[in-house]
Amino acid sequence: MAAHTTRKIAASDAAEAASLLAGGALVAFPTETVYGLGANATNGEAVARIYEAKGRPSFNPLIVHVANLEAAQEIAEFNDAALALAQAFWPGPLSLVLPLKQNHKLSSLVTAGLDTVAIRVPAHPLAQQLLKLATCPVAAPSANPSGQISPTTAEHVLDGLAGRIDAVLAGGSCEVGLESTIVSTTPPQLLRPGGLPLESLEAALGGPLSQDLNPDTPAAPGQLSSHYAPEARVVQNQTDGSHILGFGAVDGIRNLSPAGDLREAAANLFALLREMDTLVGPGGQISVAPIPNTGLGLAINDRLTRAAAPRG
Numbered sequence: 001m002a003a004h005t006t007r008k009i010a011a012s013d014a015a016e017a018a019s020l021l022a023g024g025a026l027v028a029f030p031t032e033t034v035y036g037l038g039a040n041a042t043n044g045e046a047v048a049r050i051y052e053a054k055g056r057p058s059f060n061p062l063i064v065h066v067a068n069l070e071a072a073q074e075i076a077e078f079n080d081a082a083l084a085l086a087q088a089f090w091p092g093p094l095s096l097v098l099p100l101k102q103n104h105k106l107s108s109l110v111t112a113g114l115d116t117v118a119i120r121v122p123a124h125p126l127a128q129q130l131l132k133l134a135t136c137p138v139a140a141p142s143a144n145p146s147g148q149i150s151p152t153t154a155e156h157v158l159d160g161l162a163g164r165i166d167a168v169l170a171g172g173s174c175e176v177g178l179e180s181t182i183v184s185t186t187p188p189q190l191l192r193p194g195g196l197p198l199e200s201l202e203a204a205l206g207g208p209l210s211q212d213l214n215p216d217t218p219a220a221p222g223q224l225s226s227h228y229a230p231e232a233r234v235v236q237n238q239t240d241g242s243h244i245l246g247f248g249a250v251d252g253i254r255n256l257s258p259a260g261d262l263r264e265a266a267a268n269l270f271a272l273l274r275e276m277d278t279l280v281g282p283g284g285q286i287s288v289a290p291i292p293n294t295g296l297g298l299a300i301n302d303r304l305t306r307a308a309a310p311r312g
């Protein structure tokens with residue numbers, strides 16, 4: 001891959017980022033969950049460069065980003081449950097896995113040859129602006145090298161991918177800070193906990209949602225058990241140690257949320273894991289305070305368990 005300079009594009013120049021994207025460039029952009037590494041989803045070569053830039057070992061299917069439900073309906077079939085979830089939670093931190101339509105124009109690399117596709121309508125105003133201006137569906141995994149911590153600022157993106165991508169559209173810190181929740185809809189099933197709490201989904205569906213989170217037989221093939229890994233060792237549910245990442249009353253050298261607010265903790269998670277990694281150094285240990293397993297705590301604990309898993 002030719003090394004080249006990665007441009008940082010100001011939020012006021014979203015139109016430029018959109019025309020680069022539409023023309024086949026790799027452009028990272030903010031969403032309310034994490035920064036995505038975007039490519040025109042109808043352009044197979046552009047999509048291939050995503051895998052190259054991230055150093056992904058395999059062609060996992062990617063999430064396709066569009067501006068609204070109408071654009072999503074040009075790509076995929078919506079049953080009643082899918083429509084209800086889209087209407088309740090889009091734009092927002094929810095990705096739906098749906099059957100592909102006959103005449104979709106996506107590169108088969110986006111779906112890894114599956115007959116379903118994961119689609120998301122992000123709420124971040126800059127992502128909305130970019131998607132409307134680009135007028136093409138945008139495939140985007142998180143904008144980090146494969147296996148590393150997801151980026152929640154433009155600087156995180158550059159730390160990992162400078163020289164490997166064409167541009168990053170700079171839009172500040174991500175408000176949610178965790179990847180989207182992924183749900184398949186035939187029948188409804190949770191594939192990945194994320195920025196939209198399970199409880200909200202169940203309330204909208206009027207009943208419990210079954211879960212398929214088994215990392216060894218992944219329905220969401222990106223759900224490998226060792227993922228989101230810092231250099232240091234991560235140990236969960238610790239209340240003392242020399243390098244505690246605190247939560248609530250369990251304080252440490254950093255605290256995800258001194259007030260014990262799960263939303264604040266989610267927004268801080270990836271940035272503080274990066275900081276702790278630098279503080280602790282290679283071979284060190286990050287001890288993470290207990291996080292309750294409700295609301296966004298489910299997704300926070302999912303990411304921490306992956307960060308703590310033995311490295312493959």
Ligand code: TXA
Nearest residue numbers: 033036061062116117118141142179180219220221222
């Ligand atoms: O918040 C997010 O979801 C971020 C931002 C950038 O939108 N994107 C993101 O994408 O996390 P990525 O590529 O890291 O995660 C994609 C996940 C993987 O677990 C993948 O296996 C699953 O979506 N996925 C994609 N298409 C699928 C399909 N057809 N069936 C099942 N799982 C699918």
Ligand code: MG
Nearest residue numbers: 141142143150
């Ligand atoms: Mg990722």
